[in-house]
Amino acid sequence: MKTQVAIVGAGPAGLLLGHLLRAEGIECVVVERQTGDYVLGRIRAGVLESITVNLMERLGLDARLKAEGLVEEGFNLADGERLIRIDVAGLTGQTVTVYGQTEVTRDLMDAAPERGLPVLYGASDVALHDIESDAPYLTFTHEGRAERLDARFIVGCDGFHGPSRKAIPASVAREYERVYPFGWLGILADVPPCNHELIYANHERGFALASMRSHTRSRYYVDVPLTEKIEDWSDERIWDELAIRLGPDAAANITRGPSIEKSIAPLRSYVFEPMRHGSLLLCGDAAHIVPPTGAKGLNLAASDVHYAAQALTGFFKANDADAIASYAAKALARVWKSERFSWTLTKLMHRFPDDGPFERAMQVAELDYIATSRAAQTSIAENYVGLPV
Numbered sequence: 001m002k003t004q005v006a007i008v009g010a011g012p013a014g015l016l017l018g019h020l021l022r023a024e025g026i027e028c029v030v031v032e033r034q035t036g037d038y039v040l041g042r043i044r045a046g047v048l049e050s051i052t053v054n055l056m057e058r059l060g061l062d063a064r065l066k067a068e069g070l071v072e073e074g075f076n077l078a079d080g081e082r083l084i085r086i087d088v089a090g091l092t093g094q095t096v097t098v099y100g101q102t103e104v105t106r107d108l109m110d111a112a113p114e115r116g117l118p119v120l121y122g123a124s125d126v127a128l129h130d131i132e133s134d135a136p137y138l139t140f141t142h143e144g145r146a147e148r149l150d151a152r153f154i155v156g157c158d159g160f161h162g163p164s165r166k167a168i169p170a171s172v173a174r175e176y177e178r179v180y181p182f183g184w185l186g187i188l189a190d191v192p193p194c195n196h197e198l199i200y201a202n203h204e205r206g207f208a209l210a211s212m213r214s215h216t217r218s219r220y221y222v223d224v225p226l227t228e229k230i231e232d233w234s235d236e237r238i239w240d241e242l243a244i245r246l247g248p249d250a251a252a253n254i255t256r257g258p259s260i261e262k263s264i265a266p267l268r269s270y271v272f273e274p275m276r277h278g279s280l281l282l283c284g285d286a287a288h289i290v291p292p293t294g295a296k297g298l299n300l301a302a303s304d305v306h307y308a309a310q311a312l313t314g315f316f317k318a319n320d321a322d323a324i325a326s327y328a329a330k331a332l333a334r335v336w337k338s339e340r341f342s343w344t345l346t347k348l349m350h351r352f353p354d355d356g357p358f359e360r361a362m363q364v365a366e367l368d369y370i371a372t373s374r375a376a377q378t379s380i381a382e383n384y385v386g387l388p389v
């Protein structure tokens with residue numbers, strides 16, 4: 001098989017890039033290890049920045065997003081009994097949209113056949129070859145047959161555990177990482193949200209987040225030590241912990257119900273450089289991970305893909321080789337600013353096991369400052385809605 005761009009991974013990054021390239025008439029093939037149902041079964045992000053909404057709009061794939069997405073004009077930071085509302089709309093003129101990553105992926109997946117975007121699901125043993133040449137290729141097994149896919153570029157959209165990042169020689173690689181001493185236990189339930197806007201809470205027992213997927217489906221999180229096992233957390237235990245950590249006002253509005261899904265995800269901050277080596281570009285979690293506190297993971301994948309599509313379109317349609325050369329620096333500039341915001345909000349809203357009274361006093365002082373400063377709230381708001389692309 002031969003194409004112009006081979007994309008590894010059919011998560012949001014891979015599918016979004018595939019659609020953007022096809023919209024420019026650029027040939028591409030997406031190679032995915034799992035089945036489509038498996039990809040849709042992963043419950044992940046919930047908040048979309050305007051970059052992500054705008055890309056879906058540009059592709060004409062925003063009908064469901066506009067019909068079902070919840071436009072949010074603010075969110076809240078809770079610290080015991082205090083609730084600090086960040087008026088993102090009033091402070092930045094922008095909003096965020098609550099619409100699950102699963103739904104974004106479903107919209108992209110459903111539109112692939114009619115838009116001439118081939119997605120090969122169930123491809124195993126994907127390997128990258130000759131990435132430093134102008135003729136890289138993938139090998140993999142698909143439907144029991146050994147396959148080879150020749151391309152001019154390969155884009156690794158294969159997440160944190162995929163093969164693409166590992167294909168870049170250690171001699172040119174630089175990694176930056178912070179692993180957090182806790183994970184997020186998430187629960188999804190068909191119950192109405194306790195609040196019409198998100199609440200991030202820093203309680204003496206730990207972090208909690210009240211989010212949602214719709215007016216009838218809620219998504220909640222509590223942070224737990226990394227030693228915790230999901231089987232030790234009954235639904236009732238999770239609801240009890242949420243009611244304590246979110247505070248009495250929110251607790252009074254929590255509707256309990258059976259979990260549809262519950263899982264524990266570890267938290268890390270991670271950046272891999274370079275995001276391009278030879279004919280291989282990296283997008284999304286293949287190149288970076290953020291703690292979900294800032295709701296940046298999916299949206300960073302979208303901005304990477306925006307830059308990658310620009311670069312590849314410049315190369316194929318304007319014969320602009322410089323466009324490819326400038327991809328990594330452009331993408332990383334936004335990645336690092338999102339990493340900073342996600343790390344800052346994680347530090348502010350979580351109790352770290354090694355923190356002492358001074359660190360807690362700093363959290364209280366920072367929340368006091370945010371509660372009383374328009375400038376501080378504006379800074380948080382402009383990062384939360386997403387910095388310019």
Ligand code: FAS
Pocket residue numbers: 008009010011012013014031032033034039043044045046047101123126157158159160161162163264265283284285286292294295296297298299301
């Ligand atoms: P993805 O990981 O989504 O997709 C990569 C794709 O590549 C997958 O489909 C995978 O099957 C495929 N792949 C992997 N190896 C392969 C191989 N060898 N061959 C072929 N295909 C291969 N972000 C938020 O903003 N908010 C959240 O609440 C949030 N919660 C998260 C919870 C968890 C457990 C995880 C892991 C992440 C969470 N994230 C969250 C971040 C998440 O949403 C990512 O940022 C987002 O999925 C990034 O999309 P992709 O880069 O496409 O990577």
Ligand code: PHB
Pocket residue numbers: 044045046047198211212219292293294295296
């Ligand atoms: C979610 O709804 O899953 C969600 C929302 C905001 C975050 C993280 C996760 O910061």
